[in-house]
Amino acid sequence: MKGTGNVSIWLILLLMWIPLSHGRAQVFGHGGGDRLVGAPFATRSPVLARHGMAATSQPLATQVALDILKKGGSAVDAAIAANAVLGLMEPTGCGIGGDLFAIVWDPETRRLYGLNASGRSPQGLSFETMVAEARRLQPPEPGEPPTIPLWGVLPVTVPGAVDGWFELHARFGRLPMREVLAPAIRYAREGFPVSQVIAYYWAQNLERFQENRHLIPEFDNALRTFFPGGRAPREGEIFRNPDLARTYELLAEQGREAFYRGVIAETIDAYMRRIGGYLRKEDLAAHRSEWVEPVSVNYRGYDVYELPPNGQGIAVLQMLNILEGFDLKAMGWGSADYLHVMAEAKRLAFEDRARFYADPDFYQIPLERLLSREYAAERRRLIRMDTVMAEVGPGLDEPLPDGDTIYLTVADSSGMMVSLIQSNYTGMGSGLVPDGLGFMLQDRGALFALVPGHPNAYAPGKRPFHTIIPGFVMKDGEPWLSFGVMGGDMQPQGHVQVLTNMIDFGMNVQEAGDAARWRHIGGRTPLGTSEGAGVLLLESGFDPAVVQELERRGHRVRFTRGAFGGYQAILRDSLGVYHGASEMRKDGQAAGY
Known part of the structure; x- marks a missing residue:
């Protein structure tokens, strides 16, 4: 056929040019493609940029972080914006009912700053009551100490994430918080398509909640907020959380005080009293992050x-x-x-x-x-x-x-770099969603020991051992x-x-x-x-x-x-x-x- 000779020459040259597995044994039949350079197991090349970078566990959150950077926001502004978006889009790993830790490199002072924004146990829940209730709800094996259940009121500690946001923002933020939270508010109200891995974990969380329903004194709020129609949203389905949009708006307008002393604190207090929980507005008001x-x-x-x-x-x-x-x-x-x-x-x-x-x-x-x-x-x-x-x-x-967690990192044009991790601990948290707030309270308190004298033994007003x-x-x-x-x-x-x-x-x-x-x-x-x-x-x-x-x-x-x-x-x-x-x-x- 006319022209086949030239085609054959070019094909031979192409095959000679492409390296075969870069000196490693070629593996056939694995179903994947082959990379030209780099390790054959790598999924892609590193992403290179000069002015700003964001890496998060959900692409839409990454894009929000970049948008904030391009508007003149700092790496901290972008990290908070991305975290807020992830609290909506990846509730299987994080949310403002949980805690936060961060390390920030500040190029201006040329030093690293660490923030511990983890919450403490309720002041009104004694060690003796905790042990008795843990034994009743989750009887231990013979000879073993009791442990705190992962669901219900016992593992709930003060959520520290919001205070962490405002501490970081006060020191390193450039844009007003209303602008930082605006993308998350918009997505919460208008909705977003649920991504593949998150959809998988969302369905798993519902199964775990149903298996442990006897430990959760109130679950209707969680069903209404996160499982519309009695099931988890599937990959590609549009999910909305208008309650969370309103909560974020309160934070944008009234700051951290709305959460720890204002209407959000009062709502959490009233909810916990109604369902027999221990967390009170006094616990929220006393909360502080620590540099x-x-x-x-x-x-x-x-x-x-x-x-x-x-x-x-x-x-x-x-x-x-x-x-x-x-x-x-x-x-x-x-x-x-x-x-x-x-x-x-x-x-x-x-x-x-x-x-x-x-x-x-x-x-x-x-x-x-x-x-x-x-x-x-x-x-x-x-x-x-x-x-x-x-x-x-x-x-x-x-x-x-x-534990189920989100980790994100952001860097800006000034050289500031933020390493931030945030979580509700196991899965979506305790199963408890305060009335109309759109987020679940964490179950981080399940990581206290119930062994007298142990350094990590439960005590009122104490921070539990943390994994993040x-x-x-x-x-x-x-x-x-x-x-x-x-x-x-x-x-x-x-x-x-x-x-x-x-x-x-x-x-x-x-x-x-x-x-x-x-x-x-x-x-x-x-x-x-x-x-x-x-x-x-x-x-x-x-x-x-x-x-x-x-x-x-x-x-x-x-x-x-x-x-x-x-x-x-x-x-x-x-x-x-x-x-x-x-x-x-x-x-x-x-x-x-």
Whole structure:
């Protein structure tokens, strides 16, 4: 046929030009496409931009953040706007009934600021009453301490997120709050199409609420607000929340006082009295966020920052201190040695997490000792390469479940970078929606221990142990990475994996999140309970042959899906260019301009 010779030549040249799997073994029949450059497992390239960047778990929230930046808003303005939108669009992971933590790099003062915007337990609920009610509603196994149910009135603590917004805005905001909240108000009133992963979790939440309906004294408000027609909205369906629109309007017009002393506080108080709850307007009025100093360790030349307890961020730092004594790069990513030392380091750090992480207003945490190089060396010596450790405990003698969360990060043209995490704790929260407010109260109080004398033991006016942690990394005195990995106790494990992927294995900011993850579950918990030696969960990207070696060393290993958190990140390079990444396991998007 005329012209076929030229076509054949061009086809041969094209095939010669395209690299075949970049030196890696080609895998056929997996159903996916092939990338030309970068790691073959990466879902896309990093997003590059100079003037502003946002990475969130829902594309519409990312676009709102960029719109705020383009209007002259700061990274903090954009982060608040995106968080408000996510409270509407991803109620499975966050909302203003929950708490917030943030780390902000301020280029003007050239320092990091940490904000702990977590709420406290009701003053009118005593330890004795909590224990008695927990035993009645959720009888423990013989010999085990009682635990606080995840649903109903007992786990409800003061929502701290709104105060966190206004604290951040007062210090770093540029636009008025009414302009910052305007996009969320509009979407709440006009509606938006529900995205794929969120729709899946929305339906799962309804199932869990129905299974535990006996613990929830009032559920009609939640059904009316979040499950119109008695079911969760499906992917692509338009969802509206006019009650939340009105609540956001009150915040835009009257500020934080509307929530903690005004009409919202009064509504919450009246609702809780009506259903037999304990939270009161006096608890809301007494609430305050706390500016805290981020704490850090140096890992192979990078200064990694986390917030101090009552969160679990220092578990990241403890794990990195232990891992620095191993040559992970020589072991090889995904090898049996790599997974073995990772899981063992996690087990050691989490024993201290269970014993010492608590509200510092109620317990003096041995922070300096826990983060010291000497202590890490002591703990590292317990790890044997040929076998798993026997039952381990905390390393000091001083006295003493999956979360659903959103993480977002924003950077602006001035160089300000915000690392923000916000959550209702498990699922959508307690199941309790105060009359006409459009949001659910969190169940964060379920993370208190009911063991007398434990540092994290329940007490009135106390902040519970917290799972949500924002992360930040500095390099040579300059901001390098704003990042987070959401998902209960996966978060410290995810932080460590992302960082070692980048620092030890040279992955870019997107590849570091797309790489297959592991998660160890088990050991002692901050509730004063124990889950045994535990199980090492793996995503399918790990070599099944490695599992045999891990099992030979004594690990219990299982491949699974959906238990590995959600990641967002912004890296700032030496030229001042932002590199954005978003989690492929969620609906999210990184975008810049």
